[in-house]
Amino acid sequence: MSDKAAPLAEHALLLSPDDDVAVALRDLPPGLRLRHGTVSMTVTAAIPQGHKLAVRALPAGSAVHKYGQVIGLTSSDVRPGDHVHGHNLAMGTVEQTYEFGTARVQLPVAPLTRTFEGFVRAGGAAATRNYVGIVTSVNCSASTARMIADQFRGPIMDAYPNVDGVVALTHDSGCGMVPTSEGGQLLRRTLRGYAAHPNVGALLVVGLGCEMLAVESLLDDLPAPADTLVERLVIQEQGGVRATVRAGITAVRNLIEQLDQRTRSTVPASKLILGLNCGGSDGYSGITANPALGHASDLLVAQGATTVLAETPEVFGAEHLLTRRAVSEEVGKRLLDRIDWWQRYVQAGGGTLDNNPSPGNKAGGLTTILEKSLGAVAKGGTAELTAVYEYAERVTASGFTFMDTPGYDPVSVTGLVAGGATIVCFTTGRGSVLGTKPVPTIKIATNTPMYERMRDDMDLDAGGIATGDATVEGIGERILDEILAVASGRVTASEDLDLGRDEFVPWQIGAVT
Amino acid sequence: MSDKAAPLAEHALLLSPDDDVAVALRDLPPGLRLRHGTVSMTVTAAIPQGHKLAVRALPAGSAVHKYGQVIGLTSSDVRPGDHVHGHNLAMGTVEQTYEFGTARVQLPVAPLTRTFEGFVRAGGAAATRNYVGIVTSVNCSASTARMIADQFRGPIMDAYPNVDGVVALTHDSGCGMVPTSEGGQLLRRTLRGYAAHPNVGALLVVGLGCEMLAVESLLDDLPAPADTLVERLVIQEQGGVRATVRAGITAVRNLIEQLDQRTRSTVPASKLILGLNCGGSDGYSGITANPALGHASDLLVAQGATTVLAETPEVFGAEHLLTRRAVSEEVGKRLLDRIDWWQRYVQAGGGTLDNNPSPGNKAGGLTTILEKSLGAVAKGGTAELTAVYEYAERVTASGFTFMDTPGYDPVSVTGLVAGGATIVCFTTGRGSVLGTKPVPTIKIATNTPMYERMRDDMDLDAGGIATGDATVEGIGERILDEILAVASGRVTASEDLDLGRDEFVPWQIGAVT
Ligand SMILES: [Ca+2]
Ligand SMILES: [Ca+2]
Ligand SMILES: [Ca+2]
Ligand SMILES: [Ca+2]
Ligand SMILES: [Ca+2]
Structure with a gap:
């Protein structure tokens, strides 16, 4: 151990400049001498990596700041260099009061110079990708949607350099529930959100025909960009899976040829x-x-x-820290309403x-x-x-x-x-x-x-x-x-691996009957 | 309209020989004359297809049988040939009493001669198919499991005539829940049920590594046949998706070669x-x-x-009709306990x-x-x-x-x-x-x-x-x-179409957090 005090930053991380505690970047031995601005301190007991180190004196009852926020009150006198944890830090009896807009931060004014190359959609939205989305109204059309999308993977897509792919958005639900229920509305909102997404340049909706969430209910007054190309197929009307896959392949081939005409242009960040x-x-x-x-x-x-x-x-x-940052x-x-909803929801299930x-x-x-x-x-x-x-x-x-x-x-x-x-x-x-x-x-x-x-x-x-x-x-x-x-357009790791179909998981709430 | 009475069976279906009502097989006009055994009757008012026709006199308050069961009581006098529906049939005030075992039917003794060709598994279970099942512990390993299974589709499988395929059993859950909760237990039971299924001759379990339902918890004391071949892979241990897919392909290739040694033999129905x-x-x-x-x-x-x-x-x-058929x-x-569970479950959600x-x-x-x-x-x-x-x-x-x-x-x-x-x-x-x-x-x-x-x-x-x-x-x-x-082994319509992956949907109950 060196006799000379080392700079704090070599051994611990201060997450906000005025914080009272720093996070140990490695196990800190007792006796280690550190300096932080004008304060010199000696580590008083072993502090494990990731744990907190006091960087100033904090008499019992002091508010302790980390991330620039109060994380609790000291329950005894704390010296610089002390380990701060459950033995000397507690939530205290501070009432968690909800304030609104009392901690609004004015960000430094930055020149608005940053841009990216996006696909500008009708209405002004800027897409980051140019996809054909196959949206399914019910689990019963999931396999059919995948069979259609599977025909547009690999080398066949090289002919369409401006199209990022054809994605089947399949899910487990869409029937066995009441359409007007909270769960039914949530599913409809989620599916319509994908259908209207700017990255979905063209849309094919595939349904079975007798499901709760009818194909048309996904398309009625859809707030998609006006240039989104839309097709729909219903398996029972087409005469089964094979006929629907055949019709779907023809439809998608037509859609990608049109989508390939679209190109990126410079748009503000x-x-x-x-x-x-x-x-x-x-x-x-x-x-x-x-x-x-x-x-x-x-x-x-x-x-x-x-x-x-x-x-x-x-x-x-x-959540009280977020309400303080609220504009109104x-x-x-x-x-706070959503937090209340969650407390009721989780309690109703016994959790x-x-x-x-x-x-x-x-x-x-x-x-x-x-x-x-x-x-x-x-x-x-x-x-x-x-x-x-x-x-x-x-x-x-x-x-x-x-x-x-x-x-x-x-x-x-x-x-x-x-x-x-x-x-x-x-x-x-x-x-x-x-x-x-x-x-x-x-x-x-x-x-x-x-x-x-x-x-x-x-x-x-x-x-x-x-x-x-x-x-x-x-x-x-x-x-x-x-x-x-x-x-x-830079390809991410998950795009390079062709991930992201099975990870489409709409939130399910309510009883499945 | 013919003057001669037609046999009842030409126009209506009696679902059980002693039923009081028959189901109209087509729209029956008033005046149509029918005979049923010794009873002659005339249709008294138009009876739409699928609706009920009285085949004997039923004074007000009579029990009405369909499917050999009481479906309600007549609320007024009914004549043979009358339309029976809401205007003259009601549930009445009959208390639905639960009886146990009062309607046990002794089926006619049949010679035990029927057989099929199955794969006999260790322990005696008879499988109808011979699959490699890739079971996933969490949604995070779903794409990886599919990528592995996708390598074993199409002509490559022609080399393994005794293997029916490699199926990725992917799902949306496995984390964001408490493992000991009712929902957590249900998911574990479902995944283990597939893992232990006789049609899964070989099993590959794929997990991420930090999920709630660890891979090992799916395998501990699994009641699978002793000859089920078992492999496991954890993405975080393998170093990511690509490395896991590579290891998985090698593992499955080895498994199908072993599975292909198994053949069907004659077993009793x-x-x-x-x-x-x-x-x-x-x-x-x-x-x-x-x-x-x-x-x-x-x-x-x-x-x-x-x-x-x-x-x-x-x-x-x-349900009271099923309890009467119960052996104890x-x-x-x-x-009845499960019916009670459902009533509580659906009511808790406001339905x-x-x-x-x-x-x-x-x-x-x-x-x-x-x-x-x-x-x-x-x-x-x-x-x-x-x-x-x-x-x-x-x-x-x-x-x-x-x-x-x-x-x-x-x-x-x-x-x-x-x-x-x-x-x-x-x-x-x-x-x-x-x-x-x-x-x-x-x-x-x-x-x-x-x-x-x-x-x-x-x-x-x-x-x-x-x-x-x-x-x-x-x-x-x-x-x-x-x-x-x-x-x-005869191939069904859905097998011919290669359906049945996306339709694996474990029941989700409880809060996702
Ligand atoms: Ca999905
Ligand atoms: Ca059903
Ligand atoms: Ca085969
Ligand atoms: Ca599934
Ligand atoms: Ca998260």
């Missing part, structure tokens, strides 16, 4: 709608990839674009919406529910919250927004894409292999060993933040560059 | 487990295909085999388990809830009820049994196959295109026009019963012959 998501999280998620993605979200919002946070159960416990009480209250740190989380250094949820919310940066959407609801606002979805990856991302997200960024610690046709998903590793191990499946590595080789801001800027390149 | 199901029903379902399938079920039970009725919400209202009070009460005839049903001639449910229960014949199973629970009893499932086709049949059904018979009026790998499904049309229109998708036509060209018993015997031929 403000046209992007970015979905923010995470899955297979680990101890690094909240300190590397998530804050870096939050920075990219802020940069994109400063360009006039839209970003959409989601995964309500993972935000639970930190109405927007903040919409979020609880418990986001408290698990024993594994605690061993990893997370002390309070707030601290845990902050790690998830970090993906949303600091911009003000301009709108709150229900699952699969069409996203129309600019700026940083929120959509109510489960945390479960394929269901959450399906909601975001149904809402109109044209690109998704997905952070992962354990290693997700998600793809999300017809929209590209950029997968960001939270740690370098996983990035190296799953090189084929990852697009970016944020692990350097934890080793001191990169900064949150630096990785955030790289994420923005990647977003614009991928929006312009 | 008693080894069969037949799933009974229906979907896309119409006005003919309850009078043609369903009773004919019920007769086939009785014939198979007389051979010592097992048949399994399902679709609890469609049986609702006629315990078996009958198990059914009702309402099986009353819809306006469309009433226009088609169905008067009471009992009459409607009897049409569904008719698939179960008359044999005594030997056991009641929960969804995807392993079926071990011989004779006629019941499994609690939703009515929704893919979910219901997935439960039956998970429980061990080795063959399925599926009746359909509108035209279903269901397939159910790794188990063959025989699709039976309720009417000839649909059978002709969807010739590629149908296996048998029961429509002749409604035109007087065939009898329930005759079609029932043809169904039994087809069951034994298909169990021996």
